[in-house]
Amino acid sequence: MPKGVSMPKESVDHQKGWNFEAAAMPFVDALYNTAYRMTRNAEDAEDLVQETYLKAYRYYDKFEEGTNFKAWLFKIMKNTFINNYRKKQQAPTLSDFAEIEESFENQVSEDAAKPTKNPEEELLENVLDEDVQRALDKLPPDYRMVVLLADLEGFSYKEIAEILDVPVGTVMSRLYRGRRLLEAAMLEFARDHGYLREGDEPAKMRSRSAK
Amino acid sequence: MDCKEVSETLFLFFDNEMEEELLAPFRDHVGTCGDCARKVDYTRKLLWIVRERTYRCSAPDRLRHRILISFEHRRFAGPH
Numbered sequence: 569m570p571k572g573v574s575m576p577k578e579s580v581d582h583q584k585g586w587n588f589e590a591a592a593m594p595f596v597d598a599l600y601n602t603a604y605r606m607t608r609n610a611e612d613a614e615d616l617v618q619e620t621y622l623k624a625y626r627y628y629d630k631f632e633e634g635t636n637f638k639a640w641l642f643k644i645m646k647n648t649f650i651n652n653y654r655k656k657q658q659a660p661t662l663s664d665f666a667e668i669e670e671s672f673e674n675q676v677s678e679d680a681a682k683p684t685k686n687p688e689e690e691l692l693e694n695v696l697d698e699d700v701q702r703a704l705d706k707l708p709p710d711y712r713m714v715v716l717l718a719d720l721e722g723f724s725y726k727e728i729a730e731i732l733d734v735p736v737g738t739v740m741s742r743l744y745r746g747r748r749l750l751e752a753a754m755l756e757f758a759r760d761h762g763y764l765r766e767g768d769e770p771a772k773m774r775s776r777s778a779k
Numbered sequence: 780m781d782c783k784e785v786s787e788t789l790f791l792f793f794d795n796e797m798e799e800e801l802l803a804p805f806r807d808h809v810g811t812c813g814d815c816a817r818k819v820d821y822t823r824k825l826l827w828i829v830r831e832r833t834y835r836c837s838a839p840d841r842l843r844h845r846i847l848i849s850f851e852h853r854r855f856a857g858p859h
């Protein structure tokens with residue numbers, strides 16, 4: 569605003585509101601999707617996004633022009649999530665996690681033993697959309713968050729580090745681990761669905777056909 | 780670059796986070812090593828599934844509405 573021109577405070581706030589709205593509303597789907605995947609509950613996700621918008625509006629003056637606005641919104645949402653929701657979350661299904669991890673370790677050693685053949689690739693081609701969702705939902709929250717930010721929202725490692733307040737190295741290791749766990753879970757589900765190659769675990773095939 | 784280094788930097792490559800000077804050695808190795816070429820191919824598919832086949836929920840209309848109404852309220856009520 570030019571110097572010497574005094575605008576009534578109300579109109580300034582009014583303008584600020586419109587600016588904020590124009591800048592922030594395009595991210596409502598992205599924020600909601602992440603909120604839903606982290607809270608796993610539509611009602612909590614809506615409250616989380618609403619609260620994120622209210623806080624972002626309140627602190628809009630603190631946003632540094634020229635930095636990533638989307639990342640700024642996600643950071644506010646992450647903080648809100650940790651403060652309000654995470655404590656309420658049921659603990660990650662540790663047994664599932666251990667199971668996945670174990671099967672991942674097995675798979676790695678199998679891979680090392682026969683590096684030329686890749687049955688996983690074939691399995692992966694048969695994975696169902698619902699398997700992808702289930703695998704993602706099953707990830708421990710810290711890993712899930714990094715995968716969502718990197719693979720669904722396309723944030724860079726550096727942006728994710730800023731959103732989560734962790735070093736870039738932590739982002740990389742969580743992303744590595746998260747994707748590997750995701751892969752192992754998807755392969756598990758694909759196997760359970762009976763996309764089996766000859767000689768693979770006939771017991772599961774029988775239980776499938778008995779259904 | 781050797782097979783081990785390719786394995787370790789696979790995700791960096793697909794995340795566009797690989798250092799510029801590593802790109803050529805990475806591509807050179809993958810171009811001449813069958814195992815690594817398969818790994819690259821597999822990782823590409825894996826990431827494609829995660830990125831493109833994960834269902835994205837849109838914000839419900841009532842949420843947009845709630846948010847917009849809260850702005851309106853603030854604009855007319857002014858800061859507290």
Ligand SMILES: [Zn+2]
Pocket residue numbers: 781782783785808812813814815816
């Ligand atoms: Zn190699």
